[in-house]
Amino acid sequence: MAKRIAILIFDGFSLVEVSSIAEVFRLANEMEIERASDAEPYALVVFSSAGGSVGSSCSMRVWSENLDAPLLTGFDALFIAGGPGAQQAKDDEHLVRRLRAMLQKTRVVKAIGEGAAILAAANLAPERSALDFPSGAAFAARDAHAPPHPLAPIEQPAALDDPLGPIAAALSVIKRDYGSTAAREISERSMPGAWRRLGAVLGDLDEGGAREKINAAARWIRENYGRPISVAEAAQVAAMSERSFLRRFKSQIGLTPSEYLLRARLDASCLLLVATDLPVDKIARRCGVGSGDGLAKIFRKRLSISPTEYRIAGRRRSDES
Structure with missing residues (x-):
């Protein structure tokens, strides 16, 4: 069974960021084919609140699945795109409500840049690049007299405005699934010479x-x-x-x-x-x-x-x- 990777987009999303994430997983699948590996491939799905054609911040459009579609029940990783449209998307109550339900069956969530605003709207605490975000219900269920929940350890790959951020976020999933060597190889295929920096922020150049x-x-x-x-x-x-x-x-x-x-x-x-x-x-x-x-x-x-x-x-x- 394929490892399912989802990317949430919205009107005004960053096409560059989404393309960078998708390219990393395409290269991972390509590498495993070359190795004749039996590993499960990555299956990418792009979705939005209403589905259909969604315009990016550079006016190019991308086709997306409706987030109410039956297949959108859970993922190995969910990326929330950045882009100027995030500020408006965070006010989409249907999107936020459905996203919160999906997270119950999603292994890890990664917000890119302005996508963190959508997580905040969903009453979720920002995480590392490979962060698990507790829902508002989980917060409320805690003992009211317990000490504040500490911030989860952050392993955020790069600053939110850094062009390497989306690539590092995707590579952290590759590292989790296949190890540092695979992440490094894909890094070199995606952006030759960038591993020195990406490896440092992913914890492989201590x-x-x-x-x-x-x-x-x-x-x-x-x-x-x-x-x-x-x-x-x-x-x-x-x-x-x-x-x-x-x-x-x-x-x-x-x-x-x-x-x-x-x-x-x-x-x-x-x-x-x-x-x-x-x-x-x-x-x-x-x-x-x-x-x-x-x-x-x-x-x-x-x-x-x-x-x-x-x-x-x-x-x-x-x-x-």
Whole structure:
């Protein structure tokens, strides 16, 4: 049986990103054929809210399956495309509701660039490039008095605006299924000379334990997001100079330490808003933001919604699940 890979697109999606992802899996199938391997091939399906022809951000159109089609019940990996149209797609209630149901049977989800906004609309916490995203119902089911859920370890292949990001995201699936050697070979076929960078962000060029040091600093940030944290402190945890730490952290994690800390605080705030009745101001202080007004600014900038509106929407979604 084929390993099923899905890509969610919408009006205004990035054709370059989608093409890059599809090319990686095409090359993987080609490589396995050359090896006369008995491995299951990858089967790609592109889908959208209504199905049919969907226009990309460069005006070229792609045919897609309707996300209500019977075959769209679950996948080995689901990629959510980036592109300027994501901001409008996140308001498509039918898409978000159906996507949430699909995720219950999907092994791993990867949002590319602006596609993270669709995950946020579905009440999902952003993950690594190979992240499992818990639904709003799962958040609400947690013990209301439990400590905030820590941010899952991020293995995001590249910064969201990096052209190598989609390729690295797809290669992380290849690495999971076939190993680093196969991922490297496909990388060289797709973009000769890029493995030096892709291998580093996929964890295959560990130089002197630097990767583990960055992972340790990332864990420390997740464990201490509720208090003021400086780059200097995080660099000390990694036993690196600030300059080296900033460069390596961004390369390996895909975010700056400050962005990573903000994400941890945002994730914890989302959890507490849905799972508890704590006042917004208290949640803000508990998550290291400082005040309810400060948290509101973060929510409006990142999610285009207020904390109170997020709480109402999250509980409504939990009731519907």
